[in-house]
Amino acid sequence: MITQQKILQLLADTECHRVERTTSKNDMDKFCQAICAFSNDLSGDGKSGYLMIGAYDNGELSGLKVDDTLLLKIANIRTDGNILPQPLMTVEKFTFEGGELLVAEVQPSEFPPVRYRGRVWVRVGPRKSPASEMEEKILTERRLSNVRTYDAKPCLGASLKDLDISLIKKEFLPKAVAEDILAEDKRSIEEQLASLGFFDLRYNCPTVGAIVLFGNNPERHVHGSYVQYVRFKGIDRAGDIIHEFKFDGNLCKSLPKIDTFIETSVSTKRPIPVSVLREKIVSTYPYWATRELLMNAIMHRDYDSNSPIQFYEYDDRIEIQNPGGLYGKVSPENFPNVSDYRNPFIAEAMKVLGYVNRFSRGVYRVQKELKENGNGEAKFDFSLRTAFRVVENISKKYFEEGFGADNPENTKKAQRNNQEQPENNQKTTRKQPENNQKTIKDEIVELIKENPNITRKELENLLNRTPNSIKYHLEQLTKKGIIKREGSDRVGKWIVIE
Incomplete structure (x- = not known):
């Protein structure tokens, strides 16, 4: 970190490409633009x-x-995901006779060009200022000379024909690059992807x-490069395989x-009575925590x-077990307080696509959600060296009603019965959402009734769901004739069909 004496020298000098001074405390756009520009280090x-x-x-x-x-607000710029790839920066307060100074020191990125909101x-x-095409090309060439991670290496033997270009143009580029920049971009798709x-x-x-990707x-x-799901009967791999699926x-x-x-x-999910008039929904495995652990495995795995x-x-x-142990600066002693990225470009794309909400905070929220749901904390296994494994125990609270969760044998017996009697189990779980439990689809319908002009983004925020989850459920509700859309996506409204 910079010394107090060096700060005095920079204050006495004229403002240059390495220094941005401001008296504002709230202009976050200005702060983020400056940090992005320092990360790119065009000089x-x-x-x-x-x-x-x-x-x-x-x-x-x-x-x-x-x-x-103020210190926390500026420090959070590093991990809020608006600047990608993630900037390398430190924040510190300095005290002088004339007042205090907050200094954010930003190191040049090894993977330019760095973008703030596309x-x-x-x-x-x-x-x-925003980079010109030539300036962006210079930064792209600099990144190529710094390539060290496997996901940034050229896939020799592949060509542009091996990519789904229509998918890139429809699903990724509009989210990764600002709309006006993309509209003015006359470069070839190769040059756009290279940047x-x-x-x-x-x-x-x-x-x-x-x-x-x-x-x-x-x-x-x-x-x-796929995810293998297997549902085993019992508590180890010796049991019969009930279900398996390959996500490729x-x-x-x-x-x-x-x-x-x-x-x-x-x-x-199932409802657990909290009082005479109130119920609490408990899951075998909480959706967000389980999803976050699997998304982390996809993001951090060794694709080699x-x-x-x-x-x-x-x-x-x-x-959940993924190839590749702890990476870079991360060790069993500092996990999860320190983060490093084996696949920074895949991580960046997953953030752009909405599957990573915020860097460096997921594990803490996972543990909190698991404890609240009765699963206990996830257990991370660092002993495998070439792999990383996390174990998420089933929720004890889930079996409290009618199953006797205080007796482990009853819990295991109930779990076995659930698998041995799939027809009865399916009938039970299908009735519960109708009579006792609000499903995500029920909640969407209620919100639409309250506000027919509600947007997908508002549904995402209110229900704490990903864009693709909300999109999926809206499509299902529309196909079933429960809701319909009138007008365009921008100015139209939803109608609940009674």
Whole structure:
């Protein structure tokens, strides 16, 4: 981190490409644009940039008082996912006679171009501005020379024909690049993908990450790039296989299927009475926590391995195992407080597609949700060296009503009976949502009744669901004739058919 003496020198000097001064405390767009520009380091000098909050353009201090709220707000820029790839930065408060100063030190990224909300910002002298096509090309070439991760390597033998271009243009580019920038972009699809880290112009081929995310047949080039789900009867792999499924194909298409599968087939729900008039919904495995653990496995796995991700369900637990142990700076001692990314471009794309909400916070929320649901904390196994395994125990609360969760033998017996009598079990679980429990579809219908003009984004926020989950349920409700859409997506409204 920069020293106090160095700060005094920078304050006394004129503002340059390495320093941004401001007296504002709330202009988050300005702060993020500056951090994005410093990360891109267009000058290529390899030196850190400094955002100084609490100083005028002439270097005089404004008398700002830096509190914990401001420190936290600026520090959160690193992990909120609006700047991608994730910036390398530190934040610190300095105290002088004329006031306090908040300094964010930003290191140049090894994977430029860096984008803030789909737009590349650069710094030329004392000003910052959106990058031109030529400036973006310079940053792209610099990234190619810094390539170290497997997902950024050229997939030799593959070509543009191996990618689903229509999928990229329809589902990914509009989310990854600002609308006005995309409309003005006259470059070829190869150059557009190269600027996002998914095409290698030197070898004229897609990267490994592009094949995994958008490939027509990813396994042809990246063997083992799929998720293998198996439901075993009993508590180990010696039991009979009740159900198995292979989630293959590119991630852009398979992630929505995995998301829906967890919600509808793994996260079985039932109401637990809390009082005479109130019930609490408890799941065998909470949807969001289970989904987050599996998405982390997909994001952090070693794609150089031929092994798939194992998503195995037993009577008493779920085990998720992915190829590749802890990576980079992460160790058993500092996990999950320290994060590092084996596949930064795949991680960035999953954030853009809506499957990663915020970096470095998922494990804490997973543990909280699991404890509240009665599963106990997830157990992470670091002993496998070349693999990473997490175990999620089934919820004890789920079996409290009528199953005697205080008796483990009764719980196991009930679980076995559920598998041995599928017809009766299906009849029971189908009746519960109608009489005792609100399903996600019920909640969507109620919200539409309250506000026919409600948007998908509002439904996502109110129900804490992903875009693809809301899209899936709206399509199902429409197909069943429960709701219909009148007018366009932008100005139309929903109608509940009585």
